[in-house]
Amino acid sequence: MKDGIIEKVNAGITEAGYDAILVFGYDNAQYLSGAHLHYPQAFPDRYMAMFWPKDEAATCILPHEWESSFLNLAWVNKTKTYNEKPGSPSSIVEAIVHLAKNTIRKTGKIGIDVNRVPLKLYNRLEGALEDFELVPCDDLLRELRIKKTPEELEVLDEVVSKNDMALAGHAHHILVLQASGEMNITEGIRTHAMERMLDEVGHHAVAQAVTGKNAKKWWPSAPMYGIGFDLKPLRHEWLRMELVATVNGYWSKGARLLSMDEPVEEQKADYNKLVTLREVAKEALKPGAKASDVYKAVKAAAEEKGIMLEPKIILGTGIGASNYEPPYISEADETELEPGMIVVFSPAIRDAKDNLLMNMDTFLITEEGNKIVGWWKDWREPFIANFTY
Amino acid sequence: MDHLKQKIETAVTESQVDAVLVVGVDNFNYMTRTVLPFAEHYPSRKAAALFPKQGSPVAIMPQEWSEAVKDQGWHGEVLVYDENQGYETGAFVKAMEELIVSMGLDKGKIGIDSARMTKGLMDSLSGKLPGVSWEPVDPMIRDLRIIKTAGEVELIERACKQNDRGMVYALMHLEGTVDLQRYTIQEFAERIRVHSNENGASGTSLLNCAFGSDGQIYYTPQKGWIKNGDIFRMDHSNHYMGYWANLGRMGVTGDPTPEQENAYRENLVLRDKALEMLKPGVSCNEVYAHVARAAEKQAIGFWKEPGIGHGVGASHHEAPYLNLNCSTELKPGMVIALDIYTYGPRKELIHNKDLYMITEEGHRKLSWYRAWDKLYHVFGFRTTH
Numbered sequence: 001m002k003d004g005i006i007e008k009v010n011a012g013i014t015e016a017g018y019d020a021i022l023v024f025g026y027d028n029a030q031y032l033s034g035a036h037l038h039y040p041q042a043f044p045d046r047y048m049a050m051f052w053p054k055d056e057a058a059t060c061i062l063p064h065e066w067e068s069s070f071l072n073l074a075w076v077n078k079t080k081t082y083n084e085k086p087g088s089p090s091s092i093v094e095a096i097v098h099l100a101k102n103t104i105r106k107t108g109k110i111g112i113d114v115n116r117v118p119l120k121l122y123n124r125l126e127g128a129l130e131d132f133e134l135v136p137c138d139d140l141l142r143e144l145r146i147k148k149t150p151e152e153l154e155v156l157d158e159v160v161s162k163n164d165m166a167l168a169g170h171a172h173h174i175l176v177l178q179a180s181g182e183m184n185i186t187e188g189i190r191t192h193a194m195e196r197m198l199d200e201v202g203h204h205a206v207a208q209a210v211t212g213k214n215a216k217k218w219w220p221s222a223p224m225y226g227i228g229f230d231l232k233p234l235r236h237e238w239l240r241m242e243l244v245a246t247v248n249g250y251w252s253k254g255a256r257l258l259s260m261d262e263p264v265e266e267q268k269a270d271y272n273k274l275v276t277l278r279e280v281a282k283e284a285l286k287p288g289a290k291a292s293d294v295y296k297a298v299k300a301a302a303e304e305k306g307i308m309l310e311p312k313i314i315l316g317t318g319i320g321a322s323n324y325e326p327p328y329i330s331e332a333d334e335t336e337l338e339p340g341m342i343v344v345f346s347p348a349i350r351d352a353k354d355n356l357l358m359n360m361d362t363f364l365i366t367e368e369g370n371k372i373v374g375w376w377k378d379w380r381e382p383f384i385a386n387f388t389y
Numbered sequence: 390m391d392h393l394k395q396k397i398e399t400a401v402t403e404s405q406v407d408a409v410l411v412v413g414v415d416n417f418n419y420m421t422r423t424v425l426p427f428a429e430h431y432p433s434r435k436a437a438a439l440f441p442k443q444g445s446p447v448a449i450m451p452q453e454w455s456e457a458v459k460d461q462g463w464h465g466e467v468l469v470y471d472e473n474q475g476y477e478t479g480a481f482v483k484a485m486e487e488l489i490v491s492m493g494l495d496k497g498k499i500g501i502d503s504a505r506m507t508k509g510l511m512d513s514l515s516g517k518l519p520g521v522s523w524e525p526v527d528p529m530i531r532d533l534r535i536i537k538t539a540g541e542v543e544l545i546e547r548a549c550k551q552n553d554r555g556m557v558y559a560l561m562h563l564e565g566t567v568d569l570q571r572y573t574i575q576e577f578a579e580r581i582r583v584h585s586n587e588n589g590a591s592g593t594s595l596l597n598c599a600f601g602s603d604g605q606i607y608y609t610p611q612k613g614w615i616k617n618g619d620i621f622r623m624d625h626s627n628h629y630m631g632y633w634a635n636l637g638r639m640g641v642t643g644d645p646t647p648e649q650e651n652a653y654r655e656n657l658v659l660r661d662k663a664l665e666m667l668k669p670g671v672s673c674n675e676v677y678a679h680v681a682r683a684a685e686k687q688a689i690g691f692w693k694e695p696g697i698g699h700g701v702g703a704s705h706h707e708a709p710y711l712n713l714n715c716s717t718e719l720k721p722g723m724v725i726a727l728d729i730y731t732y733g734p735r736k737e738l739i740h741n742k743d744l745y746m747i748t749e750e751g752h753r754k755l756s757w758y759r760a761w762d763k764l765y766h767v768f769g770f771r772t773t774h
Contacts, residue, residue: 064694223424
């Protein structure tokens with residue numbers, strides 16, 4: 001993965017006319033370094049940055065405590081640590097200034113991910129680098145990240161496939177007569193994820209299994225997210241299973257529906273609504289189409305067929321070094337789809353009982369149109385739990 | 390927790406701004422006393438809370454998170470924005486603009502958490518609302534958060550118990566399996582999380598189990614099998630209703646060697662030195678210096694650069710910081726994670742991280758569930774019961 005990304009980044013920096021880029025977002029830093037540290041986003045009071053001068057090796061500036069962990073995982077082998085004044089950006093700014101002044105020309109242009117850098121840190125940086133031209137580089141990072149390299153696609157294929165397999169893997173254990181509670185099922189999904197070597201341990205991974213009254217909500221039992229309690233799925237109810245997990249810092253998002261025993265007619269009809277929306281999306285997701293066109297096509301189909309889409313949400317996102325990134329299947333995203341982009345299509349609908357039903361399907365945009373990634377089974381029907389053993 | 394609500398309202402009222410706007414996930418959680426679902430993993434998806442001096446506060450967020458905030462008893466209003474109304478943060482900015490105008494604050498002074506608000510978001514907001522004067526209020530938020538109310542301490546103390554019990558229960562499962570059934574490190578870590586949840590925890594963040602040479606570094610993704618003879622470190626952050634415990638414990642598989650036991654004892658020596666200084670009126674860097682002097686005097690090597698601890702509360706790592714650079718004076722109501730890293734026989738990082746509240750008299754240990762005064766030995770054989 002390293003070579004493809006390094007080549008892309010170097011070309012991007014040159015084409016954009018930067019003398020260097022300086023990024024602070026944990027997702028951007030991971031993308032540029034390969035270090036999937038799992039935890040920087042859980043430390044908003046600690047700063048880490050990647051400084052990448054044109055045609056030179058990048059350096060990671062980070063707290064001393066994190067250095068060895070970074071070096072253990074990154075393809076970047078230059079680091080600069082600083083003595084932290086947590087909550088105060090002055091130390092990291094000093095380290096950056098030292099690097100910038102010794103690496104690039106005075107008055108050089110430095111691209112910064114302004115959509116990630118905290119204002120307080122940026123202001124300090126702006127003062128300390130007054131001879132340099134600081135400009136946003138978010139568009140460059142977006143363009144780099146939105147189209148995946150073949151190696152990135154390989155990892156994404158792995159993580160998405162394993163995600164689906166983990167969901168189905170635990171679904172196999174669920175029986176109508178001997179059903180266990182949400183907590184047990186949630187943990188079962190996690191266990192099946194771990195068994196497939198997903199990074200389902202740590203700060204970011206979450207599974208959720210909801211049924212009955214809890215299936216009406218996005219996040220029941222707040223703030224006990226992804227834990228579940230003793231509610232057991234009953235015959236002819238839905239069980240919604242969700243899993244977010246990573247491999248080497250690359251994300252997957254999965255959601256599947258399980259019907260407790262053969263679905264009744266209403267359940268079949270409701271599930272078919274999701275299938276219909278997916279078919280519309282599959283038709284629309286192709287090179288040259290705008291992300292907003294896909295949204296509009298799905299929205300129009302839902303309106304035409306009387307499908308109650310959950311309001312105010314977008315219908316999908318990209319995944320990669322984060323689990324929520326461009327392109328967005330949103331009315332507001334004018335991105336033209338291109339081969340190599342990945343989209344998790346994730347419509348949510350309400351059934352007559354107000355249950356929130358969803359499938360999440362990952363599509364790769366190809367030259368010909370698209371390809372569904374990682375289906376463990378054919379999801380034109382839900383997973384159907386057996387009655388008993 | 391009503392005292393906290395009052396404390397926040399008083400701070401906003403007495404501030405020099407017309408309203409306070411927080412966008413940092415931890416600040417949102419603190420100020421609204423609710424927890425957003427994994428929002429720190431969505432840097433381009435925004436939630437915020439606006440506290441006007443007069444009128445009801447408003448929480449602004451995507452549809453997916455709104456119900457959870459209401460379910461947690463948020464006392465203010467909820468404004469759900471349509472994520473289709475703008476690209477990335479564009480929809481949020483549009484909703485904020487309408488809200489601020491509707492509240493008559495578009496010519497006012499609004500305090501922001503500038504240590505969390507991104508430069509890009511600030512530019513977007515100020516572009517849409519040119520009449521607003523945006524003032525950093527990070528010191529105010531820091532001062533609010535750094536001293537805990539009794540209700541906050543109670544939640545942290547419960548989180549500590551859940552945290553320690555999570556680790557102890559996982560260790561109990563490990564006993565009798567090291568040579569026979571064998572666990573992966575990943576499974577062991579997961580067991581900590583599960584048992585912490587079973588004990589009532591609301592969520593887990595940092596979870597790290599480092600065995601053998603992996604323990605020489607701060608963190609590495611958990612992989613591989615547990616085997617005999619390794620010293621190991623368990624680092625675990627969990628929260629209870631949005632209030633965090635952040636503990637670290639040490640164990641050894643099989644019988645510890647004298648070198649391993651001695652290394653752990655050395656760590657406790659420095660911990661005890663630090664405890665002498667955990668009291669009101671002492672500055673954080675004085676605590677650090679006291680430990681550094683003791684380490685030098687007794688020839689105990691410790692990892693100086695990370696410091697020896699930090700605050701814990703609505704996040705698992707926050708002010709004050711026990712390091713050379715932090716001159717904050719300890720005060721009653723502060724909660725400190727005391728975290729001194731020393732070294733094992735093979736340069737493994739050793740620590741025993743506990744939480745203490747600063748009291749009028751000195752300190753009180755919040756992570757009291759187990760003493761952890763010697764290395765936890767994982768031993769025994771397996772029987773069926």
